[in-house]
Ligand SMILES: Nc1nc2c(ncn2[C@@H]2O[C@H](COP(=O)(O)OP(=O)(O)OP(=O)(O)O)[C@@H](O)[C@H]2O)c(=O)[nH]1
């Protein structure tokens with residue numbers, strides 16, 4: 169049984185930075201994780217890349233040869249990945265051991281986890297190869313300055329949940345940029361009635377019914393719950409990792425491996 173995090177979220181939400189901090193953290197606590205780059209457009213990495221979509225296909229080549237722009241080119245690359253799951257991905261996964269832990273750094277194009285099937289098929293393939301997979305959805309804390317932005321971030325996360333059907337951890341990234349922690353707390357585990365009234369205050373009266381339906385939807389999926397992530401703090405990274413580990417049932421022996429970690433080392 170292998171373990172995998174699929175790190176998704178809107179462009180610039182901090183996925184690659186999270187991946188690199190997670191890698192460093194695991195290195196410090198003596199835990200092995202393997203980083204996988206699934207972004208054909210990525211150029212620089214702060215972590216060693218154990219597996220890389222760019223070895224399968226190059227975005228530059230695609231753009232040049234097919235005359236596509238960066239987003240169209242990326243979608244082409246991802247479809248190419250989808251067509252090569254059986255061959256390329258199977259071969260690549262053979263390089264790992266049975267209980268290895270992989271972290272997939274995904275591109276930020278929102279269509280990848282809303283309606284394009286490539287990530288879903290990718291996940292199915294991982295599952296068939298005995299991986300326990302968890303979706304890790306990052307939302308930039310700067311979204312939370314405004315309830316309408318927050319709802320749109322939630323909707324994107326919800327569409328990933330529906331599309332991928334995976335255990336799902338929502339993370340509020342870049343907590344170091346939050347000056348007023350109090351404002352954020354209301355959003356980490358918000359009361360949907362309060363959100364609804366805030367939303368209604370922000371929007372014209374004709375949206376009241378729509379707002380109510382949106383809130384019911386969010387409530388029903390009980391998904392408006394975010395774990396804050398402050399990369400300056402080891403304890404914050406460790407907490408997020410712990411939540412994800414529970415989701416993918418990362419086992420008992422793992423706990424033995426990390427027992428030397430001392431959360432007091434912070435700040
Ligand atoms: N202050 C602060 N900035 C961050 C943090 N995480 C990421 N950033 C910045 O946010 C920008 C985007 O970060 P990335 O990690 O590249 O985001 P990404 O989600 O991988 O972006 P794409 O792959 O392009 O979708 C960069 O300028 C980072 O330095 C954080 O925790 N705190």
Ligand SMILES: [Mg+2]
Pocket residue numbers: 183184185207210273274275
């Ligand atoms: Mg990235």
